[in-house]
Amino acid sequence: MSDNAQVLPKAKKSVALSGVAAGNTALCTVGRSGNDLHYRGYDIKDLATKATFEEVAHLLVHEHLPTWAELNAYRAKLKRLRGLPQPVKAALELLPAATHPMDVMRTGCSVLGTVLPEAHDHNVTGARDIADRLMASFGSMLLYWFHFSHNGRRIEVETDDETIAAHFLHLLHGKAPSELHANALDKSLVLYAEHEFNASTFTARVIAGTGSDFYSAITGAIGALRGPKHGGANEVAMEIISRYRTPDEAGADMRRRVEAKEIVIGFGHPVYTIGDPRNPIIKEISRRLCTEGGNPRLFEVSERIENVMMELK
Known part of the structure; x- marks a missing residue:
């Protein structure tokens, strides 16, 4: 058979604990028909072709697809949250250039949690605000560290870009990205925004289940995602x-x-x-x-x- 021939994938074998329920979630269903993925009931194929990452983030965090007015307000909120507190910048400046990017994000998340801690009552509104802040600022953390550690430059992390994808690429290259590149990253963010009970999500839920704070749960999840058998x-x-x-x-x-x-x-x-x-x-x-x-x-x-x-x- 030619290497270029179209070959259909073969069915995979079941593994230990297949079918055993580990918990409940309204966020996502994976593989019910063998090749499907849904976020809150919406097919990933529809979301990837018809929605932006900000719309999907609103769906996952705030439980519904936004109206046009809600989307504009949400984008404006995420723009406002791109900045980094000075203690976070100071911590990022201490990280060597050889640091793995996942370690940068893990460290930035942990430090941000000490500077802007979650309320002791772990209220839902506060948790959603933290989720929005982390989504908006993870790119800022990563690129602030990158430019400082590699070039000694303290960049301005706030831009006027409408999307998280365009903001990230703008900081990376120092100029507004092409539509092709911004759209490619945006669609990638949509595709990998949620995946039910993967290892990092399970890690986050275990940590949250102990009564710990939101930042600790995400910091632990990043540690799990970093592993070669996961992300x-x-x-x-x-x-x-x-x-x-x-x-x-x-x-x-x-x-x-x-x-x-x-x-x-x-x-x-x-x-x-x-x-x-x-x-x-x-x-x-x-x-x-x-x-x-x-x-x-x-x-x-x-x-x-x-x-x-x-x-x-």
Whole structure:
């Protein structure tokens, strides 16, 4: 069979504790039909094509899709929350340039929780405000640290960009992003905004269940997300793709690794027994970025790896 042949994914095997309820959530359902994902009842395919991340964030945090007036007010609120208190900046300036970005976010979250702590009664309104502040300021934390640690620059983290995605890219590159790049990041944020009872969410719920504060729960969740068997798998997958100069080289090496019984990160999922519904969406975004950016190699290599793995696994 050719490496370029279209191969349907094979059903995945059940794992230990499959079907055992760990808790209840109204936020998200995953894999009920084998390849579906819903946020508060809305199909991820519809949200990814028709909604912005700010609309999805409002849906998840404030329990409903916003009206046009609510969306404008929410965007204005998130804009106001992009700034960083001076103690947070001071802490970020102490982190070395070699610090992992997830560690930067974990540290920034923890410090912010000491500067602007949650109320002792853990009221719902306050918790939602903290969630909004963290979403608005995580990019500010990461890019303030990046520019200071790498270039010695104390950047201004507040911009007039309408979206969290555009704000992040503006801080990263020092100029307003193209519509293509801002839209790509926005859709990625939508696709990975929520995933039911994954390891980081479970960690956050355990911490919150002890009566601890919101910031502690998110700090712990970031620690779980950092792991190579959770969010860190994306990083490993990118390292794999970057190894190869051509699709043929990638295809041949993947076949060798599978025959040698090596574990290849990024393939197979215990919940999506048929396939991850986010994959076709992010794949098309990746194709556009690589093609319109004039460097299709990464996409072509990743697509060859995908086809080989689907054929052999």
